[in-house]
Amino acid sequence: MKTTNENWSLQNSYIELPSSFYKKVKPSKVKNPKLVYFNRKLSKQLNLEFLNNDFSKITGYLSGNIVPDNSNPIAQAYAGHQFGHFTMLGDGRAILLGEQKASDDRFFDIQLKGSGKTPFSRAGDGRATLSSMLREYLMSESMHFLNIPTTRSLAVINTGERVFREKINIGGILSRVSSSHIRVGTFEYAKHFCSENDFKDFIDYVIKRYYPDISSSNSPCTDLLKTVMRIQIDLVISWIRVGFIHGVMNTDNMSITGETIDYGPCAFMNKYNPKTVFSSIDRYGRYAFGNQHKIAYWNLSVFAGTLLPFIHKDQNEAIDLAQSILDEFSSYFTNNWYRMMFSKIGITNPEKSDEKFINDLLELMELHNADYTNTFLSLTLNESNKDLLFQSPDFKNWLKKWKDRVKNDKNSQIIMKKNNPIYIPRNHLVESALNNAINGNKEEFDKILHQMSNTYEYDVKLDKFQTTPDGFDETYKTFCGT
Structure with missing residues (x-):
């Protein structure tokens, strides 16, 4: 695997965590990659302008054929409730290159989605279809233009290979950019599969990296729950503002930094009806347009459950403290939903x-x-x-x-x-x-x-x-x- 540095300013703070939270893995090479889309404005924000006029570099790096030498590629471990059922997951076809320092000095994850098998692939091939990667590029950038917090798309690569699904498809790789790829499902994974000490290290990492203002709090985990709850409510309200239906609001698709993530079966509502649902697998309307705030509450309840041992040593006291925060959901949502609708x-x-x-x-x-x-x-x-x-x-x-x-x-x-x-x-x-x-x-x-x-x-x-x-x-x- 060829490596080079160029002008990348990558770090990977995630590997400072216990190794149970990730597996080191390199992208699998593809034979004939071709650039389909490249987001020049985003590349400038990420201090990657050196790529702009060199298609061979763009294609090499963002297909995974060339790995920056200051990258420590990993696949992240996580679990999740999918349609209410708990399952072990993890990055089965996505590899995190690291965190790139942007022009505003913030760090953003750069992940190659569809870049090959990982230890979490199970029976999957680690690849993605070009169509689904183009779809995510289009939808995530549209959400950005709609002023809604979202992951971003840096590039789409045609791998030149075939991907077998219900039919034969063209393969694709998406370069996804996000402030974080940590999900509620990551906390579920830690609860079920990690030691208490490792879980505590993980929580400390999340607070230090994303919410440093609460690091000195006397009750950081209750503050973390309250903060994540509010940004998730704000996110769902922003979806409602434009008629967006996520389609698969599983706990592994709820980012703890409040960005829209994973655009598989998403769609936009045309005719107004709260029961609108387009996802072929959502047969009972669990994730319908008008249910999204209710599912957010359900997911946050799961999130709260993972934090209980760190909220208070006494379980009953921990439950009472967590529930008191969750009880604020309804009024916070209702007040801010009306505020948003008044603006419309x-x-x-x-x-x-x-x-x-x-x-x-x-x-x-x-x-x-x-x-x-x-x-x-x-x-x-x-x-x-x-x-x-x-x-x-x-x-x-x-x-x-x-x-x-x-x-x-x-x-x-x-x-x-x-x-x-x-x-x-x-x-x-x-x-x-x-x-x-x-x-x-x-x-x-x-x-x-x-x-x-x-x-x-x-x-x-x-x-x-x-x-x-x-x-x-x-x-x-x-x-x-x-």
Whole structure:
């Protein structure tokens, strides 16, 4: 395996932990890698500009064929509850090169997803399909443009190899960038498979690296629980703001730093309905749009359970302390959800009675199958659209009252423009773009990325009011497609 340093400034603080938390492993070489996408702006932020004009270097490093000599590649161990059932997992097809120092002096994980077998691969081949890696690139960058905390995508490589799933696929490798790849499932792994001392070292590492402000606390683990709970609530509320459905909110897909991670069966809601679900494996709607905050609470309860021995030596006391924090979930979520929804309809000085505006609007939107994004876009632009909602007498009455409520607020439209995107990556457009991109035609893919980069630019003359083909959502299903 060829190694070289160039201008990488990598470290891997994770290997300072006990070896039970990871396995050292190098990426498996691929025969004929080709660069499909490279995120130049992100590379600049990561101090990797030396790659920008050298496709051979980009392809070599980000396919895993060349490993920086200051990298200590590892696969991380973790477990998780998948659809409520506990299982041992780990990085079965992803290898962490290390933490790259960015231009703002922060460190970001760089992980190669689809880069070969690891000790956690089980019966898997360690590879990924080009389509699924392109999908994650498109969705994660779209979420970034939507101002939602997320992992980022640095590059996609066509491996030149075949990957066997339900059919024969082209192989792909994604360079994923994140502040952390530690999940709630990592804490579950530590609880079940590590010694108490090793688990304590891990908790200390997490606090020191990500939440140093609580390191001197008299009760750091209760503060950690409270902090992670709040950032997870904030994240889910940001998903709700744009109609995003994660699709597989297992505990191994909940980052402890509050970033959206793992984009397998995700999708965006078109017609407003809290029961909307697109994932083919979510047969009972566990992770439906309107359930996401409830699942976040469930996952956080699991997280709290892992911390109990470190919250208090007396188990009953520990349970009471953890539960007192979890009991704050409902009010924190509700208050911040309303605050977010008020921003979508431009109420900048809300009163308790204004909650009725939100409740009534959502009820009318669901009743008339209104497009979620376009409804709020219409309100922002003070324009009607073709949805039946805008013909409804009840909605017209709501609209009149709402206009009276915000007419004297000069900041109303400003805050609406910041919170109501013009574009989302519509499901039918994403599928069409992916089908074309894997065959070498990236025009539609590029168009979506361009639109998303301008999704809050109301002063730019762009197409408005995207529509979905009739009947598309009724049959549309997403798949993990790894």
